[in-house]
Amino acid sequence: MKLKLNEISKSFGPVKANSDINLTVNRGEILGLLGENGAGKTTLMNILTGLYKPDSGSILIDNQLKVFHNPREANKNGVGMVHQHFMLVPVFSVTENIILGTEPTTTFNKIDLTNAKEKVLKISSEYNLDVDPNQLIEKLPVGIQQRVEIIKILFRDAEILIFDEPTAVLTPQEVVEFFEIIKNLKKAGKAIIFITHKLHEVLEVCDRINVLRSGKIVGEELPKKTTNKKLAELMVGRKVNLKTNRQIVEKGEVLLEVNNLSILSENKEPLLSNLDVKLHKNEILGIAGVQGNGQTEFIEALTGLRKISSGKISYFGKECKNFSPRKIHQLGVRHIPEDRQKQGLIGDFSLTENIILNTYYEKKFSNNIALNWSNAKKEAKRIIEKFDVRTNSEEISADKLSGGNQQKLLIGREMSRSINLLIASQPTRGVDVGSIEYIHNQIVMARNKGIGVLLNSTELDEIIALSDRIIVFYEGRVIAEFPSNADPNIIGLAMAGVN
Amino acid sequence: MKFFIYLSNYFSNRETIQEIFLIPVIATLLAIFLGLLLLIVSGSSTQIALTALVALFTGSFGSLSAISETFTAATPLIFAALGIAVGFRAGLFNIGAEGQIILGGMAAVVIGFSFQLPFAIHLIIILLSGALFGAFYAFIAGWLKATTGAHEVITTIMLNLIAYRLLDFFLRMPAIQKEGRNDPISKSIFETAELPRILYLLDPNLRVHMGFLIAIVAVFFVYWLIFHTTIGYEFRAVGKSVEASKYGGINPAITIVLAMSIAGLLAGLAGACQIAGVLGRATPGFSAGIGFDAIAVALLGRAHPIGVLFAGILFGALIAGGRAMQVSANVSLDLITVIQALIIIFIAAPILIRKLFPWIFK
Structure with a gap:
């Protein structure tokens, strides 16, 4: 099937999310749709899958005009989408999830599971999507869950497949497998739209690349004739420096020492076992690993948000027993939490109110009873200015900022005060390319100035680009340590538990 | 529970002027209109409905004594609703103002006599x-x-029930019960414990008392507490995001206990003011559902102290006007309850109001 979008426009109030977008995908073709957060990718896909109605423009499938009033109609016309966050019921089996919403039935409305299973098996062998139809979703790794999502749309006879940031949650090995899968789908004649902001991925698998910026298609490129740099510039709209300048600096004394640290969950299962980690002055220590291998718990323990079961955490040569987050903050340890919207910022609070989130009690902002809003405001203005947060007022609420600006605000808050050690968790998740460049530079500058940085990221590229030393977390243990120039493939294997 | 979380979040968000001001006003007018319509549908003549409407206004704001009655009724509502608003800000849905009023009133009676x-x-x-x-x-x-x-919704409801029974028991205790009475009624408080009537010099029958002035002071105090103190900042942070407040070094457990206690303190003041300013003694129903009306007042006032002040006066006006309506149009006081309920329904469904009057919100 061939899909053609013709002059699609969509506005939300004064904001033009999509303006005059033209786009075609042919049978047996992978179209890469590249764009930063807020470029309009999601809006465009929501129009294509029937969630939004376009203000103007049309959707043509095989040269026939189509109007989708809801996702079900889009489905019926062969359009299927694999969302970034999977829409699966964890306690249902693979087959039950796949048939959800289109359950085949026998007499008396009984669900025909046997037939469904057969069809699932048929699809999975046809497209090399190996999966056990009886397994429960919650028991499956993320890569396999994604396969279930793919089978789900194939089960509904999708011919036009949309993948929204499909590699965001996968390990490097799973990414390789995923690329095999979409190449197979392409061979089978499907039309595929692959949405991402990762440049090397579109270069690797796509036949054509469309770049979206501020709601417009700003360029169409062919992978063979374009470069990383060119695509990044199209995406951001200006020159970008993708390499971080990381001069060699001699590492200094130990700032953080973790000895034999273990943490048990509430049901006494080990979350972290016997961890030994050292972080030095002038060093960026990267924590690589697939999400959910104990990194979050490790950082919570380091920042006083989680009680440890045994072992020792020492900052600057002194053991910190059951220190509260405030006490650790007062040592000069700054924390950029992995979920800025849930933990680092309060969405409903103004930027000023957010700026004092972990210092509101200090002399500068409070006399122990009343807050000093004028000082807080000054501080907010200073950080907004210094860290290039794009906003027209410090009184708007934080959730009105884009992801990149939220992160800059947070990083500004943490890095503008006396700082000895930085714990940065997923500092660039969901952040646009321009801001990534800025944030990376800030982190490297901090390290050059003599600060120790603990960098936790599921983006292996980021870890490799920034770290002086890399440790790999797997099932609550550090299973490997690498120097900064190690082979990404070997690190990738360690992330999958192969040592 | 989801519903309560939704409500408490909803009413403390940053909002535009139209939402803070227009929606409550429209909701009130619409509710009064529907209330009167109900009157006509249930068999009253249009004449009676109109008399009732006029009585509602004259009985609440039409004369000095009407205004005095309005403020008298508003006083305990403002106190208790301020407490509930503090709870909202800290993410707590305090249904227990009624019980807290009873406890506060009981203490006041004992101290008073x-x-x-x-x-x-x-x-x-x-x-x-x-x-x-x-x-x-x-x-x-x-x-x-x-x-x-x-969950505080469950525990405060249970504490309310306990408070009712506690009051029954209390009023039958020989040390409390009025001498020579068989029905549960407490001794009367001494005159030295009574809140003086503000307009006593104009007319000794004007009931509005000093409690109303204290309530206005409390409005500004709570405003200052919520928006200008470290404690208020902690309340609001915990109310918005427990995760983020932990990250910021706030102890949510202490904050919750403190917010709840301040809520109870204000509700307790409501009870004491009723005893010392209006009733002079306790009877089984002395709390009169003020603690529940106060929830509506806090919602209508959008958990903002100034909003609570106006919403409290509005509800006071409905009570005072309702009594006048009952007298002059012979309409049951229950109609006021219906109007109050309708107001809350419209407030809780702002989209409905937007859909009904799209031209106002353009």
């Missing part, structure tokens, strides 16, 4: 004791939530 003290001192002590007992009663719910995670 037990001994005679110089006028000002007695007054201060009677109010303080009411505040303290209200705070203690709410503290129980806060403490349960902080230590065991028990």
Whole structure:
């Protein structure tokens, strides 16, 4: 099937999310749709899958005009989408999830599971999507869950497949497998739209690349004739420096020492076992690993948000027993939490109110009873200015900022005060390319100035680009340590538990 | 539970002027209109409905004595609703104002009749004791939530029920019950413990008392507390995001207990003011559902102290006007309850109002 979008426009109030977008995908073709957060990718896909109605423009499938009033109609016309966050019921089996919403039935409305299973098996062998139809979703790794999502749309006879940031949650090995899968789908004649902001991925698998910026298609490129740099510039709209300048600096004394640290969950299962980690002055220590291998718990323990079961955490040569987050903050340890919207910022609070989130009690902002809003405001203005947060007022609420600006605000808050050690968790998740460049530079500058940085990221590229030393977390243990120039493939294997 | 979380979040968000001001006003007018329509549908003549409408207005704002009655009724509502607003800000849905009022009132009665003290001192002590007992009663719910995670909606409802029975028991105790009475009624408080009537010199029958002035002071105090103190900042941070406040070094458990106690303190003051300003003694139904009306007032006022002040006066006006309506149009006071309920429904469904009057919100 061939899909053609013709002059699609969509506005939300004064904001033009999509303006005059033209786009075609042919049978047996992978179209890469590249764009930063807020470029309009999601809006465009929501129009294509029937969630939004376009203000103007049309959707043509095989040269026939189509109007989708809801996702079900889009489905019926062969359009299927694999969302970034999977829409699966964890306690249902693979087959039950796949048939959800289109359950085949026998007499008396009984669900025909046997037939469904057969069809699932048929699809999975046809497209090399190996999966056990009886397994429960919650028991499956993320890569396999994604396969279930793919089978789900194939089960509904999708011919036009949309993948929204499909590699965001996968390990490097799973990414390789995923690329095999979409190449197979392409061979089978499907039309595929692959949405991402990762440049090397579109270069690797796509036949054509469309770049979206501020709601417009700003360029169409062919992978063979374009470069990383060119695509990044199209995406951001200006020159970008993708390499971080990381001069060699001699590492200094130990700032953080973790000895034999273990943490048990509430049901006494080990979350972290016997961890030994050292972080030095002038060093960026990267924590690589697939999400959910104990990194979050490790950082919570380091920042006083989680009680440890045994072992020792020492900052600057002194053991910190059951220190509260405030006490650790007062040592000069700054924390950029992995979920800025849930933990680092309060969405409903103004930027000023957010700026004092972990210092509101200090002399500068409070006399122990009343807050000093004028000082807080000054501080907010200073950080907004210094860290290039794009906003027209410090009184708007934080959730009105884009992801990149939220992160800059947070990083500004943490890095503008006396700082000895930085714990940065997923500092660039969901952040646009321009801001990534800025944030990376800030982190490297901090390290050059003599600060120790603990960098936790599921983006292996980021870890490799920034770290002086890399440790790999797997099932609550550090299973490997690498120097900064190690082979990404070997690190990738360690992330999958192969040592 | 989802619904409560939704409500408490909804009413403390940053909003535009139209939402803060227009929606409550439209909701009120619409509710009064529907209330009168109900009157006509249920068989009253248009004449009666119109008389009722006029009585509603003249009985609440039409004369000095009407205004006095409105403010008298508004006073305990403002106190208790301020407490509920503080709870909202900290993410707590305090259904227990009723129980806290009862406890505060009981303490006030005991202090009021037990001994005679110089006028000002007695007054201060009677109010303080009411505040303290209200705070203690709410503290129980806060403490349960902080230590065991028990939801405050459940615990405060249960504490309300306990408070009712406690009051029944209390009023039959020989030390409390009025001498020579068989029905449950307490002794009357001494005159030194009474809140003076503000307009006494104009007309001794004007009931509005000093409690109303104290309530206005409380409005500004709570405003300052919520928006200009470190404690208020902690309340709002915990109310918005427990995760983020932990990250910021705030102890959510302590904050919850403190917010709940302050809520109870204000509700306790409401109870003490009723005793010392209006009733002079306690009877089984002396709390009169003020604690529940106060929830509506806090919602209508969008958990903002200034909003609570106006919403409290509006509800006071409905009560005072309702009584006048009952007298002059012979319409049941229950109609006021219906109107109050309708107001809350419209407030809780702002989209409905937007859909009904799209041209106003353009």
